[in-house]
Amino acid sequence: MLGLNKKDSTLLIVVAVLTLFAPFILNPFPADSALAQFNAGYPDLMQRFVVFGIFAIGFNILFGLTGYLSFGHAAFLGIGSYAAVWVFKLFTYNVVPAVILAVIIASIFALAMGYVSLRRSGIYFSILTLAFAQMMFALAYSVLSNPKFNLTNGETGLQVYADDPQMFHRAGLPDLPHLFGLSMRATYDLDIGAWSFSFNAGYYLCAVVMMVVFYLSIRIFRSPFGMMLRAIKSNQTRLNYTGLSPRPYALAAFVISGAYAGLAGGLMAAMDPLAGAERMQWTASGEVVLMTILGGTGTLIGPVLGAGFIKYFENIFSKINDAVLHQWFAFLPDGMEDFVVFIIHPFVGKGWHLTLGILFMLVVIFLPGGLVEGGQRLGKWIKSRGKSEETDKAKIEPAE
Amino acid sequence: MDSILLQILNGLDKGSAYALIALGLTLIFGTLGVVNFAHGAIFMLGAFCAVTLSKVLQLSFVTIDETKKDFLGNPLKVETPYVEAWFGPEIGASIIDWAVPLSILLAIPVMIALGLLMERGLIKHFYKREHADQILVTFGLAIVLQEIVKYYFGANPIQTPPPDALLGVANLGAWFGLDLPYPIWRIVYFCFAALIIFAVFAFLQFTTFGMVVRAGMADRETVGLLGINIDRRFTIMFAIAACVAGLAGVMYAPINPPNYHMGMDFLVLSFVVVVVGGMGSLPGAVLAGFLLGILESFASTTWATTTIPGINQIIIYLVAIIVLLTRPRGLMGRKGVMEE
Structure with missing residues (x-):
């Protein structure tokens, strides 16, 4: 299906089903029961799941495949948000141009930052990206919010005011981010007995976008380009000896992941038309690293799981x-x-x-493959336990 | 002339902090080959050692003084710190006053213990793993330490004044006919930093232990083959590095009221300092620390900020980027250290 093999198609379908039916799946408890606080099926949180899922999927294309650990990806998220809010302020509340512009601007920044940072690798690369991101954060926080040239509105955060031009805004359209008239906050509540499920337009927009980018990421993982990126991770010297320069490939991966981050930032602004500098701080970059590691670096589904896991437990x-x-x-x-x-x-x-923090340390120490590896180990253990009765003695310990 | 000298002086105190943290980072990196993202947290814990001691010293019991009345006419409640009750009011008061310098005595054993615990308990298991894993696990540790401090001390900065005798401003230039008002505590901080840096270098240069450590930094395997337990010495060096950062934090508490994320703020800059100085080069780290501190203070002058707005915020990162691209090994980096 769609150029994927059977296993990947199954994965894509599973993800699609999970995201489309998330309002049901995440609301397993009746609304007035004591366990209702474990419900996660309300629009705001579900939007965060998918937005950070997109961010982590993109980060994984860089970190998971090439092994370059960037500590500055939140900068692109912030840039995407700022770009989107500027579109809202100047032109229209329609989310399509806002998100597209967010992706484009973030990619341009990623291209510049990646071009410089990728001259070095290893720890130097991490520190360079960190330095760039901190620089952008400092600029966005203070300098670019001076009265003469207010690009970011500093500490308050950039938001849409009533006296903004909004050239293409018409009277019939909602005064909120919308998709050709469909407000992002439009929510349909469905009550079945004691349960209540809410279906939010913004969530479904994000979910559809996430499925598209997830599909793209599968294609990248399985493509010759993806193989090339893996080659960079496993042995760059050998790659050089075969006469190939790893840098253009790494740069492409960097820009792609930057575009993903910009997309996530744009969507974040589309859900809530506000952009603040704290989104660019390096703790935010640390968070996406965390999500990717926790889920499983270099696996397809890992980052999405990690993002969902962290955001869910943060909330609970x-x-x-x-x-x-x-x-x-x-x-x-x-x-x-x-x-x-x-x-x-x-x-x-x-x-x-x-x-x-404790969870993160435990995962890095004991489970470097993240939740996905944990799941695989658990699966193997259950399988081997089922078989163990007859094959116990014949079992061969794998050599380390 | 005066203003230039003043900016240099202003840069020295921040530069000293950068230099001390960067020195510790480089020691750890040069000996153990580990990139320690929790080093900033150690600096922060040092500052909170000072906070803790000054709070402990101010613990007091309440007595009711029948002779005096407060404004409501009730007997006045007098709080007497235990220290004053034990040592007499005058000595007690001066002990409380000198809490920050005294906490050096507390910080040294605490930091050494912490360093040993960190190295033996956690970092030891990460020698053979990738640098990315080392960064990640120490990053996690930094979050944990930071959150523990936040839990006990709250999120707000805590004022920790220096002793009264060292409070205030001295005019350094009076001897030379210049006008250079400068806070005394910052002079103390600079001298303290210089002393520690000198001590570390002297320790490495003039003791047998230091010689072995230097040999181990150059070629770990050969030193090991000569029958020296290099691992143990490196563990001790880790504790010393932690101690240096901790002491830097203790003395920094009066300059900048400690809060739980001060470590992270300094860490990012210190990494930049290490990279500019040259990964694995101790003199490089110190030099770059002072250089960047002074540069930052020059960039904060009104002249600089009006010419290029925001230059004070980004100057260090800008320098780092330029240095990394033009001189990848840093100012004093040696060949073969952390090359790709």
């Missing part, structure tokens, strides 16, 4: 407070209950980042 963990904990552990004896709550307290609510 930040919501848990002491009252909720006390409610959960109410079955324990009094002293015990307080003690357990006391132990868990630093890791939830505002302490979510602590949990994230």
